[in-house]
Amino acid sequence: MLPRPARAADRIIPAIDTSDPARAMALAHTLAPGCGAVKLGLELFTAAGPEAVRQVAPLAPVFLDLKLHDIPNTVAGAVRSLLPLRPAMLTLHAAGGAAMVAAAREAAEAAGAARPILLAVTVLTSLDAAALSETGVAGGPVQQVLRLARLALAAGADGLVCSPREVGPIRDAFGEAPLLVVPGVRPAGSAAGDQARTATPAEAVAAGADWLVIGRPITGAADPVAALAGIAAGLPG
Numbered sequence: 001m002l003p004r005p006a007r008a009a010d011r012i013i014p015a016i017d018t019s020d021p022a023r024a025m026a027l028a029h030t031l032a033p034g035c036g037a038v039k040l041g042l043e044l045f046t047a048a049g050p051e052a053v054r055q056v057a058p059l060a061p062v063f064l065d066l067k068l069h070d071i072p073n074t075v076a077g078a079v080r081s082l083l084p085l086r087p088a089m090l091t092l093h094a095a096g097g098a099a100m101v102a103a104a105r106e107a108a109e110a111a112g113a114a115r116p117i118l119l120a121v122t123v124l125t126s127l128d129a130a131a132l133s134e135t136g137v138a139g140g141p142v143q144q145v146l147r148l149a150r151l152a153l154a155a156g157a158d159g160l161v162c163s164p165r166e167v168g169p170i171r172d173a174f175g176e177a178p179l180l181v182v183p184g185v186r187p188a189g190s191a192a193g194d195q196a197r198t199a200t201p202a203e204a205v206a207a208g209a210d211w212l213v214i215g216r217p218i219t220g221a222a223d224p225v226a227a228l229a230g231i232a233a234g235l236p237g
């Protein structure tokens, strides 16, 4: 399994959100030396399929963020289908329930020591309290994140995807063991865009985040390599 980051730059996972496999390759190639892994997600996977992941995989560990969410048998089958791509990290929605998370973990075990880190997505970082309540969840994001975190960790998830704002409450409740991968990160002065629950990279790390997933502030910059290096230089430790 991918170890916890040793140097500050290894904490950063640039999100390569593009439908163009050539652009994904080019970004991965230039960003890989300055980061710990690269994120490939639904945009690239639905456009270019597993072959795009195969091409990027030799350049950097791949955080494959497909956010699986289906009945346990289907999710287990999807995990088995993804294992040959050797992703370092794989996501599924904690809201799929304990049986779904457990089925994914059992399926991932087939890869032995090379199995991906299984990360349960708690509450999407694009949801604020009002948007979450429209889905029928009262009590606010922190309460719901903690509820889903407890469920997912007990069912076999290695870690969680949460916003920077829930990192502290998760560390208080569950200690240092869960791996925490944190999107919704915005360097000071960057546009939030569709992200609702944000903090700066330094704030997220100070709260206890292991990895930071950062997309547009890096890939949308005139010089993505310089943007990545600048963010890494501002991280504590």
Ligand SMILES: O=c1ccn([C@@H]2O[C@H](COP(=O)(O)O)[C@@H](O)[C@H]2O)c(=O)[nH]1
Pocket: 015, 016, 017, 039, 041, 065, 121, 123, 124, 125, 126, 161, 162, 183, 184, 185, 193, 195, 213, 214, 215, 216, 217
């Ligand atoms: O709750 C979540 C889960 C995943 N993401 C992903 O992280 C990146 C963030 O990109 P930015 O451009 O920095 O906003 C993106 O690939 C999302 O799919 C998330 O944002 N929130």
